[in-house]
Amino acid sequence: MLQRNLLALFVLALMLIAACQTNTRHYQPENLRKLSEEEILARAHQKRSFSPYAVFKDSLGLPLSDEYKEKLDRGELTYDYYANAQNEVVELVVRVPTYEDDLLNIQRKAAIAGLSAWERGDSVEVGCRAKKRILTMIYKRKKEAQAIRDTINAESYVQEGGSYSIRYVDGRILHLQDDNPYAMLHNMSLENEELVIKLLEECSLPSKREVGEAGMKGLFFTIHESSPRFRALYYAVVKQCVDNGDLKKKNLAILEDRMMRDYSKKQMYGSQLKKDRETEIWTLYSVHDPENLDKRRKKMGLEPIEEYLKSLDIEYDLAGVLD
Numbered sequence: 001m002l003q004r005n006l007l008a009l010f011v012l013a014l015m016l017i018a019a020c021q022t023n024t025r026h027y028q029p030e031n032l033r034k035l036s037e038e039e040i041l042a043r044a045h046q047k048r049s050f051s052p053y054a055v056f057k058d059s060l061g062l063p064l065s066d067e068y069k070e071k072l073d074r075g076e077l078t079y080d081y082y083a084n085a086q087n088e089v090v091e092l093v094v095r096v097p098t099y100e101d102d103l104l105n106i107q108r109k110a111a112i113a114g115l116s117a118w119e120r121g122d123s124v125e126v127g128c129r130a131k132k133r134i135l136t137m138i139y140k141r142k143k144e145a146q147a148i149r150d151t152i153n154a155e156s157y158v159q160e161g162g163s164y165s166i167r168y169v170d171g172r173i174l175h176l177q178d179d180n181p182y183a184m185l186h187n188m189s190l191e192n193e194e195l196v197i198k199l200l201e202e203c204s205l206p207s208k209r210e211v212g213e214a215g216m217k218g219l220f221f222t223i224h225e226s227s228p229r230f231r232a233l234y235y236a237v238v239k240q241c242v243d244n245g246d247l248k249k250k251n252l253a254i255l256e257d258r259m260m261r262d263y264s265k266k267q268m269y270g271s272q273l274k275k276d277r278e279t280e281i282w283t284l285y286s287v288h289d290p291e292n293l294d295k296r297r298k299k300m301g302l303e304p305i306e307e308y309l310k311s312l313d314i315e316y317d318l319a320g321v322l323d
Contacts, residue, residue, distance in 0.1 A: 027061035029091045032082035037104055040081060041236075044111035050081065050089035059095050068094055078105060099288060102265050103235075103256065110232035115197075124194045128203035132211040135199070138192045139218030142225070145185050189222075193230060196222045200237060208246040216241065220251050228262035235259065253300040261285055269297055270305045273314070282314055 028034075035043075043049075056064050056072075056079065064072070071077045078097035081089045097105070126134060196219060199206070208216050219241070223234045238255050241247040257267040270293050272285040284305075287293055294304050302308070 026059050027057065027093060029057075029061075029082045029093070032084060032091055035081040035083055035089070040104065041107055041111055044108045045114075047112060050092065054090050054092055056092050056094060059093065061093075064094060099268060102260065102263075106232045106259055106263050106265075107235055110229045113229055115229070115233065120194070120197055124198050126195060126198045126202065128199075131199055131203055131206060132215050134195055135206060135211050135215035135218040137218070138195060138222055139214045141188055141192060142218065142221045145188055148181055148185060189225065192218075192222045193226055196234075200234070205237065205240060205244075206246070207241075207244065216246055220247055220255075224251075224255050224258065228259070231255065231259055231262065249300040250302050253297075253302060257285075269293075269300055269302060270308070271302070273312070282312070284309065284314070 058064055058068055068077065072079075072094060076097075077094050078101045079092040079094045082091040082093065083089050206215060206219055211219075220238060223231060223238055226234075235255060238247060238252055242249055242252045253269040254271045257269050257271040260267045261272045266286045266288040268288050270284060270287050270290075273282050274285045275282050297303070297305060297308075
């Protein structure tokens with residue numbers, strides 16, 4: 001009887017330990033308020049951090065173990081912010097991150113870094129009444145830039161005497177060869193970004209009714225095809241436009257996938273590819289939960305993954321994206 005009771009107690013203890021380990025939201029500090037995503041991003045834009053006296057705790061409310069600290073340093077864990085009545089963050093509860101946490105952290109890091117003066121294009125002037133004309137012009141520029149890229153063969157360009165030797169002044173490329181197409185494309189992209197920043201800062205958020213489909217495409221492609229930091233900073237703009245019905249859900253899916261790849265995270269919707277350096281074969285970039293990939297793609301207005309990859313002459317092997 002005694003052995004049976006001890007065995008039962010042992011099993012119960014194991015069950016309690018397992019439940020505690022899997023319950024990442026078990027502990028919630030008393031008399032403290034959890035910050036929302038909007039508050040976290042607002043603090044990041046204001047370059048506000050948490051108090052140097054803030055305490056880190058695990059999901060059980062205990063001080064962090066060395067293992068937790070190491071995982072936190074490697075970016076394998078995240079934390080929730082808890083503030084006191086004075087709105088000071090005094091406690092951070094560490095837990096396993098979700099996909100939404102990864103998106104938030106990418107935006108937070110970009111907000112802390114911000115943009116330099118030359119990236120912002122502070123000298124650029126725009127008129128809100130010309131919003132449609134400016135965004136439509138940007139979209140036309142994007143199409144022209146893509147046409148130029150399609151005509152460039154990088155390997156033959158170098159063999160024929162083309163040069164990649166370039167130098168930057170205030171972010172713009174001053175190339176050593178007047179016919180360097182890469183410099184021209186870079187500077188064109190930078191000008192588009194400056195115009196979009198000014199429009200978003202000085203005018204209301206564009207709508208499809210106001211600027212037309214071409215104008216909304218100009219806004220989206222400027223954000224999507226910019227630098228990783230720019231994409232993360234203006235992700236919220238694209239999301240708001242999708243929520244308003246002015247951009248399609250697939251625009252948001254493609255942007256999120258690219259942001260995930262920017263920061264070496266698994267993509268959610270399977271829009272990003274990678275090229276094997278040895279075989280030079282294009283394959284699908286790592287995907288989160290590949291078994292349910294097509295369900296997520298359908299929800300965002302994307303075709304099945306096999307159809308998408310077939311259109312690019314790429315074979316889809318589920319085993320290849322499980323790593």
